Amino acid sequence: MEYLLGIDIGTSSTRALVMDYEGHIIAIGQKEYSFDIPYEGWAEQNPLVWWEALKKCIKDIFDNTSIKKEEIKSIGFSGQMHGLVPIDKDKNIVRNAILWCDQRSKKEVLEIEEVIGRDKIGKIAHSPTATGFLLPSLLWMKNNEEQLFKKIKFVVLPKDYVRFKMTGIVASEITDAASTTALDCNTNKWSNEIIEKLNIPISIFPTLGTPELLAGTLTKEAAEELNLKEGTKIAYGGADQVMQAIGNGVVEQGKALVTIGTGGQILMPLDQPLYDKKLRSHCFSFVENRNYYMGAALASGLSLKWMRENIAPTESYKLIDSEVKKLPAGSEGLIFLPYIVGERTPLMDPNARGVLFGLTSKHTKYHILRSVMEGVVYSLRACKNILEQDLKQKVDYFVASGGGSQSDVWLQMQADILNSDIYTSSMKEQSGVGAAISAGIAVGVYKNYESAFDKMISWNKIPVKPIAKNVEVYNKMFKIYEDLYLKTKDEMHMLNNL
Template identity: 45%
Template sequence: MQYLIGIDLGTSSIKAILMDVEGDVIAQAQESYLIQVPTIGYAEQSPNVWWNAAVNVLRTLLEEENVDPSLIGGIGLSGQMHGLVMVDYKGEVIRPAIIWSDQRSKSQIEKINQLIYEENAIDKMLNSVSTGFAISSLLWIKENEPESYEKTNKILLPKDYIRYRLTGELATEATDASSTLAFDVAERKWATFLIKKLGIKEELFPPCYEPCEIAGEITTCAAKETGLKKGTPVVFGGGDQFMQAVGNGIIFPGIVSSNIGTGGQIAVMVDKPAYDSQLRTNTFCHIKPNTWNIQGSSLNSGLSLNWLKSNILRENDFRALTKMAEKIAPGSEGLIFLPYLTGERTPHLDPNAKGIFFGLTLKHRDDHFVRAVIEGVTYSLRDSLDLIEGLGIQTNRVIASGGGGKSKLWLQIQADIFNKPVYTSKTGEEACVGAAIIAGVGVGVYHSIDEACRKLISYNEMVIEPLQDNVKMYSHYYELFKELYKRNKDLFVF
């Protein structure tokens, strides 16, 4: 054995890396796809599109490096969380997957959250339910598409569908299962009491395992499609937030993950099942037993910048936007952006929330808009950081990843708005690397996740320190940012 493969099924693309057992990435491949919006507020993707993209990136890895598939010791997966994939008794997809940013289940989440309170189940669930979570989407299907519900044999999370196509096994694991909100997060098992109370069939939920367990082997059919060797072990892996944490070496309490992708998350690993009493954060099972991940989630992080790039400025390149923002002084001369283009989770749990540009004057131009969007997204992440610290959870340093970890400007803005030093790992494609590491642990290349991360993960020498003049100014604008939601939330429903 010489190689491991990590696959990350994202919202806008699927990526895969070929990594040797010393942690060096030998090859990587990526293929993009779109979110389908059949109705305003809906967000869907075809699992078959995901699978075709997975086949393409796997073939690219093998063919471009002329790799002997027999040298691949294991494959691990990472993926976008919360989404609902429904398959029938033949394993065929019944309808497009409802993904995490979908907003259709507003009435269903009210019913589910009320039930959690009535059953005094907060200490088990550790979360409230949001639109786009699998349990609320499934209840919407039951109430609005009964024919699809009746055809369903099993529900899966997005990355679990890719693993099913690789192995033929229908199953999930604890990190992603906990993000369905049909899960007893404190006990790491399906929340059968909630499932029964909602009148949902228990048998729809697949067996649940741990991230480092072997899920199955590459089937004859999958081998023909992908070029992989039949019998290659496939390890469960986990949700992208957790695989990204492994890829950054965030496997101990006290380290903050600031991940800015299509959505954004501020997350910290904890060794007790902590949660916000108002359930504005999410607490999910982490990669090891008796560990949890408490996080705040923004729906509109990179999504906001992409919206500005594509819909407003008609630019083709994110780098061009960064150059525009660099021309503008911190604070965007008073222009503040509220990045709630598809509603918001933390801290508002408000699917009706809308975006706002506030403070416009005649002096503002395109460059200001770009910087204001970057700053507004970072303010929204600070909301999550403040909530987590308010629970008494220690946050010693920030490790930035995703698009926000690749831009020097955005790194400095994070340091200044969070008022903390920001580090970056030398790892590229952190979620893919995390999935490959988990695969290595699962097949015995590494004795433990801790050992693997100590061996493979290192950090760049450059640490982005907060600039105190900027910290003071951003603190002022952050207070205005928070007031914008408070003073406008009643208008968002119209």
């Protein structure tokens, strides 16, 4: 037998899965970890944590199956987006990676907007810049860690670092590079105009590929560390949102992905680049010469995890689901703004704060938990509204992904608040599946993505449908949700200045 290995370098864990060519997941390995918060608003990880986690994942796979390392035909990647991994001339890590959820580069975001101009950023990068993106984080290093900045020979994104450790080749690819603010999304090349105006050497930005191309082969040293076969072929892989879309069979305009993981996203492939002129959302590079729209919420699953840890730490998510399901749509007048780490789409406001509004003596902890789940989907509705109302692109239906797709009550909220049919995939490891599909195309197992989907992807035939009476309630609640931010924005910013 021959297999494909898909690796997903996440924010909270690394996962690896082995699939056969028909789409059957044979084995999964996972190693969880946390990220460091050395100061308020910072978020870092030592890239070697990902490497050690991958070794554990692969060991678990081989320990619990009869798969032989010689049977792994090809390897692909999915990875958390935006983050900065700086590498020196000896190919060592210069400092810990600065992650996508890091907020330290607020001043650098303003500096980039002032030097380049917001309109110019939009025309080149098709996206606003934001804290946590590679370019503002790199500029923060230049402004605040000058000696470390001078040591940088290359900058890559998280999954690129792990691929470098496996191949010895420093490179990136267009789907992740598009999320850095340093890529010209019209040409899929690094932007001289943006990078050099910031007095950053363009030479530190590496060669670019595409997810389904071969990036190299496994070195002898890496093969010994990972207990894999030297010379195994390795594809570039892609950004986790792109790999999730592929793992769900979503590559055509009209089909959209709604993801609730640590963060939350609305994603739809676009046949032509189309970006929001107000720069509240993103238009990034996709596969097969397409682009994709993405609206991004920062704290989706994170908000529920945070609230659970604080008010129901001993209760399982299954129990919480069963109790929340008993409550009516709208949580009896309780609204949560999930801005506990700031917000991206549509606010682009790192100083936004979380709000729990409407508390009365009748509310229980389950009302609060339900309001958090609803608030997360309100934030995703705001992302959908830009796509449909501002960009005039119709969503035919959604495919749900991430942890939010594993909860029946949260799926129903998504159908009701987004007022759309919600399908779920038979695959429960979509990012890893997308990585494995890319690996398969790289070695000719599949001709293209569509031919891979025919063999590997299936959806549940009956979607979750919106309930009319709930839609009516949520339409009213969403209006209040939007107004709350506008009416408390100044006070949120005042709190950040105390």
